[in-house]
Amino acid sequence: MLPHPEPADADPAEPLDDHDAAAAVESAPAVVAVPVRKRPKPGERRVQILQTLANMLEQPGADRITTAALAARLDVSEAALYRHFASKAQMFEGLIEFIEQSVFTLINQIHERETVARVQAQKMLTVLLQFAEKNPGMARVMVGDALVFENERLLARMNQFFDRFESQLRQSLRGGADAAGSATPTVDANAQASVLKAFAVGRLQLFARSGFKRSPTEHLDAALRMLAS
Secondary structure (H helix, E strand, C coil): CCCCCHHHHHHHEEEECCHHHHHHHHHHHCCCCCHHHHHHHCCHHHHHHHHHHHHHCCCCCCCHHHHHHHHHHHHHCHHHHHHHCCCHHHHHHHHHHHHHHHHHHHHHHHHHHHHCCCHHHHHHHHHHHHHHHCCCHHHHHHHCCHCCCCCCCHHHHHHHHHHHHHHHHHHHHHHHHHCCCCCCCCHHHHHHHHHHHHHHHHHHHHHHHHCCCCCCCCCHHHHHHHCCC
């Protein structure tokens, strides 16, 4: 498993300023190559494999990464890979687990530090998109492009990730609708959460399919003011 994100240094006193969200994402570890050791410490080789896989996903033309190519990049045998992972699908599950833990740790911090529902939703969208921007290879996993030829359970798990993200949005937005005196707070929150999730997924897809040229955070402040108001 890749390193767990450290607590963020966010400042909730400025609800419309997403610098705290940016700082939170900055505290999440990027996927950076670790020098290969002749005798890796216990668990270190597993991390190297995942980091290398994520880095390979950032390269042009990385439609399908084979275990042979991954082993060659690490300068080990394919058998060495399978000493740490039972299958390539398990390697992708390791990346998905890193995405889940990183993003939802940051979202939990937002819930703890921010009391305004609208601002919670804005910051949740911000940390999701900034995490993907910081980890382009992970963005391809998140939108499913890297999983097309892999085990279908991987796509199902990534779909569950976005369902959970939408649920977190609904939780925040329903509280805001209640506070605003809405006659149908659940309906309002469900509709807005669905729109926000679709916006986030669309931004991630554009980022991944543009070869990482279109930033997912482009004009984000203005967009969030319109969507999460």
